[in-house]
Amino acid sequence: MSDVGGAVLAVVLAAVSLGLFAVAVSTMWWMLHAWRDPETLVETGFVQEPGEPQLSFSLLVPARHEEAVLEQTLEQLRRLDHPSYEVLAIVGHDDQGTADVARRVAARDGKVRVVVDHNWPKNKPLALNTALAHCRGEITGVFDAEDEVAPRLLRVVDGVFRAEQADVVQGGVQLVNFRSSWFSLRNCLEYFFYFRSRLHLQERHGFIPLGGNTVFIRTALLRQVGGWDPTCLAEDCEIGVRLSTMGRRIAVCYDAHLVTREETPDTVGALLKQRTRWNQGFLQVLRKGDWRQLPTRRQRWLARYTLCQPFLQAFAGIAIPISVATALFADVPIGIAMLTFLPALPTVAMVVFELVGLREFCRVYYLRPQFSDYAKLVLGTPPYQILLAAAALRAVWREARGHRGWEKTSHAGLHRTAASSTVAAGTGPAPR
Amino acid sequence: MLLPLVAVVTAVHATGIARWPGFSDDEGTYVAQAWAVLHGQGLTHYTYWYDHPPLGWLQLAGLRGLAGPVLDDLSAVAAGRVLMLVPLVASCTLLWLWARRLGLRVPAAALAVALFGLSPLSVAFLRGVYLDTLALPWMLGAFVLAATPKRRLWSYAGSGACFGVAVLTKETMLLLLPALLLQVWQTCDRRTRAFCVTAFGSVLSAVGLAYPLYAALKGELLPGRDHVSLLAGVVFQLSGRAATGSPLDPSSASAALVDSWLAIDPWLLAVGVLSVPTALLVRRLRPVTLALLVLVVVGLRPGYLPQPYVVALLCLCALVAAGLADTAVGAVRSAPGQPRRLVRPVVALLVVGGLGAALAPDWASGLRTATTVDANEAGRQATAFLAERVDPRARVLVDDSYYADLVEVGFQPQFGVVWFYKLDQEAGLDPSVAERLPGGWREFDYIVSSPVLRSALEQQPDSLEEVRRALSSSTPLQIFGTGDGRVEIRRIVGEGTGSGVPNLAAP
Numbered sequence: 001m002s003d004v005g006g007a008v009l010a011v012v013l014a015a016v017s018l019g020l021f022a023v024a025v026s027t028m029w030w031m032l033h034a035w036r037d038p039e040t041l042v043e044t045g046f047v048q049e050p051g052e053p054q055l056s057f058s059l060l061v062p063a064r065h066e067e068a069v070l071e072q073t074l075e076q077l078r079r080l081d082h083p084s085y086e087v088l089a090i091v092g093h094d095d096q097g098t099a100d101v102a103r104r105v106a107a108r109d110g111k112v113r114v115v116v117d118h119n120w121p122k123n124k125p126l127a128l129n130t131a132l133a134h135c136r137g138e139i140t141g142v143f144d145a146e147d148e149v150a151p152r153l154l155r156v157v158d159g160v161f162r163a164e165q166a167d168v169v170q171g172g173v174q175l176v177n178f179r180s181s182w183f184s185l186r187n188c189l190e191y192f193f194y195f196r197s198r199l200h201l202q203e204r205h206g207f208i209p210l211g212g213n214t215v216f217i218r219t220a221l222l223r224q225v226g227g228w229d230p231t232c233l234a235e236d237c238e239i240g241v242r243l244s245t246m247g248r249r250i251a252v253c254y255d256a257h258l259v260t261r262e263e264t265p266d267t268v269g270a271l272l273k274q275r276t277r278w279n280q281g282f283l284q285v286l287r288k289g290d291w292r293q294l295p296t297r298r299q300r301w302l303a304r305y306t307l308c309q310p311f312l313q314a315f316a317g318i319a320i321p322i323s324v325a326t327a328l329f330a331d332v333p334i335g336i337a338m339l340t341f342l343p344a345l346p347t348v349a350m351v352v353f354e355l356v357g358l359r360e361f362c363r364v365y366y367l368r369p370q371f372s373d374y375a376k377l378v379l380g381t382p383p384y385q386i387l388l389a390a391a392a393l394r395a396v397w398r399e400a401r402g403h404r405g406w407e408k409t410s411h412a413g414l415h416r417t418a419a420s421s422t423v424a425a426g427t428g429p430a431p432r
Numbered sequence: 433m434l435l436p437l438v439a440v441v442t443a444v445h446a447t448g449i450a451r452w453p454g455f456s457d458d459e460g461t462y463v464a465q466a467w468a469v470l471h472g473q474g475l476t477h478y479t480y481w482y483d484h485p486p487l488g489w490l491q492l493a494g495l496r497g498l499a500g501p502v503l504d505d506l507s508a509v510a511a512g513r514v515l516m517l518v519p520l521v522a523s524c525t526l527l528w529l530w531a532r533r534l535g536l537r538v539p540a541a542a543l544a545v546a547l548f549g550l551s552p553l554s555v556a557f558l559r560g561v562y563l564d565t566l567a568l569p570w571m572l573g574a575f576v577l578a579a580t581p582k583r584r585l586w587s588y589a590g591s592g593a594c595f596g597v598a599v600l601t602k603e604t605m606l607l608l609l610p611a612l613l614l615q616v617w618q619t620c621d622r623r624t625r626a627f628c629v630t631a632f633g634s635v636l637s638a639v640g641l642a643y644p645l646y647a648a649l650k651g652e653l654l655p656g657r658d659h660v661s662l663l664a665g666v667v668f669q670l671s672g673r674a675a676t677g678s679p680l681d682p683s684s685a686s687a688a689l690v691d692s693w694l695a696i697d698p699w700l701l702a703v704g705v706l707s708v709p710t711a712l713l714v715r716r717l718r719p720v721t722l723a724l725l726v727l728v729v730v731g732l733r734p735g736y737l738p739q740p741y742v743v744a745l746l747c748l749c750a751l752v753a754a755g756l757a758d759t760a761v762g763a764v765r766s767a768p769g770q771p772r773r774l775v776r777p778v779v780a781l782l783v784v785g786g787l788g789a790a791l792a793p794d795w796a797s798g799l800r801t802a803t804t805v806d807a808n809e810a811g812r813q814a815t816a817f818l819a820e821r822v823d824p825r826a827r828v829l830v831d832d833s834y835y836a837d838l839v840e841v842g843f844q845p846q847f848g849v850v851w852f853y854k855l856d857q858e859a860g861l862d863p864s865v866a867e868r869l870p871g872g873w874r875e876f877d878y879i880v881s882s883p884v885l886r887s888a889l890e891q892q893p894d895s896l897e898e899v900r901r902a903l904s905s906s907t908p909l910q911i912f913g914t915g916d917g918r919v920e921i922r923r924i925v926g927e928g929t930g931s932g933v934p935n936l937a938a939p
Binding site for chain 1: 582583584585586621623624626627628630631633634635638641642645646649650
């Protein structure tokens, strides 16, 4: 190799390594926010106004080909502990099976109504907007068709709205079926760190990409901003960004006893599609540029960083081994070679923190971690990184090619415990 | 309170810093290695053989670079000593912070800093260019951060980083890990403890792993036929060094070393070590007491006891003693039903006065020696003589404190000015010297017989054979000073000796 070539390679490697190091450290910073000191940990919980509930709620449940899980979800929702709420099941005009299930529950309880969405093609934001017109509650909440909702949730959210003068309350969501596949454990932990820790830092800095469910927004505000963006693949993130930009007060609360339980995608393919959709949605929000109206420069940088983060993280996972390998095989100065290992350090540390997170996760969800879980977590890291990188690439590719179709995640009810699934026993698995 | 105290301590240390105590070989070595770093010659002036992790003299080189031409008038080791005021000031400040974070009241924290900074033993050792002194602020910083009152996650991570740097500066600091872990554990909140301990541990290992990574990238991690290796260096430090025995055995070299410490100042070490059993009963003092206890126990085992081992002991002794005093005062204050108004000042006066009266004469005479005696005059004269009167092409065998200065005035590095230890073929620590100078002592024109060189010969009667021959085959050319402190410049004479440089001018 020529001297000039060697020098260029050394400079490039050094720059890439420092960049990757910055990405890895910032990812870790966000991941560990909740535990930065005991006071912060306490702040991440629900702060509620005491007293009886005073608000009324409309809970939207968009369901498409969800006859396997919807009935149980609606049954649970109609038994929530709150004096004033309604449940709106949103079904497609072409989806008779799901509609039948929804109507059956509606017939048993006046609290449950069925809204038929006639839009075509179908997607979640369109369904939500259709139902928004029918909402009677002061607060509109969103749940997915497979969600397990804590009975006390509404009562507590009611208190948070009053205590924090909030316009939006985001509750915790947790994937729980962490032993159903090799990636489900990683997937569960991602949610754990996201809702337990990361969202709270976003809240502190006033820029929150909201989650897809267990999110509650004042109905009047929702109508004022025109509901969800039907062209966006991450409508939840998008509306969060819009409301953040308007300076609306968004409260993020986490309590292990009040999280909404969900299931992981059941196959690698489904996970890949789900991630592609989210990533592409983030890209769309980035391109749409509402965040440019955020008041401070710091917030705008945070917006850029947040919306790019899935891509940064995915590429870092791939780029770190490549840069280390380059440094080892190409003859670069020893200082540069050592520098290429720098980003690997926080990355490895993150895996260790995930092990600690797994222990914490198991503790708060009353599970007993096994050695095999820890092993799976560590061994699953490289393939999971590759998967994330693939989803990131796929998202960029699809967005560039203009493929904006909605790739929906299907649900089998793996997160439901045997005891709680007796309600659903009547509905057999439906073809999808 | 802190500022004037640190100013006084610094003034005492700075007065006569280059004159007393006499330069040691270790100081010369670290200064020469820092010199090699600054001049782009790699990590050391000879092959780096993983004797110590390099971070200490890298810091020294950094400080020297920052100081720039300000110190150019001083000899290399003297300049190094002036730079040691930086870790001194940092250590005093951090010791204060640690004391405050452990809940010591201001007077007690001041007492800790004063005991540590003004003990003649501290002056004797913290003036020296030793890796231990460079590691000290990092070690104290690790404890200060671990004692974070807000129990911040990133503070624990910072603590791990500091401790990693401390260990890579002087590896013996690793002995304090259990005490530091105890400090981390004690301050942690139960709910965030797992994350805090993980942050501490992963940052510490990340920093620590940089050292073996460096060795591995150079292909020097494991021993091989004709290269140095990290593993061989570690094995040498752990078992290869000639044991100096246990200080408990009065005839051992370790006992002599400890005696020499106690001769300079018996008080600080005695008060500190005697406080240990009681201080262990006080929860907040347990980490620092455990640190002291570990160092004492390890120091008492038979094995190699390094000279500057005392450096870390000093600040721990000071803090344990001051902490215990603070606890005692607190206990007296809160004791109910006593005529406190009268008793308290009397007790305080008795304790402080008694201790002061006992300390004062010893410390005053120790500090007088430290600030007035010049133990390096002969060495300076010898360097000047060599620089002015001896042909710089000549090959000279010296102790390491002469190395950098002679190279600065034009002598050839590595194989022109040769550090006498490198001639010890038996140890086989540096193959390059044996290869380049196959004739051993015969390849030299001059030998500088300094106190350092003579005491090395005395302490290691079974090795350094080449140096002994060089000495016995030489005649004195010029002698500076008298007695044990004298420095002789000797010409090596005899058949087939000399560097063979043609027309070497005779002085």
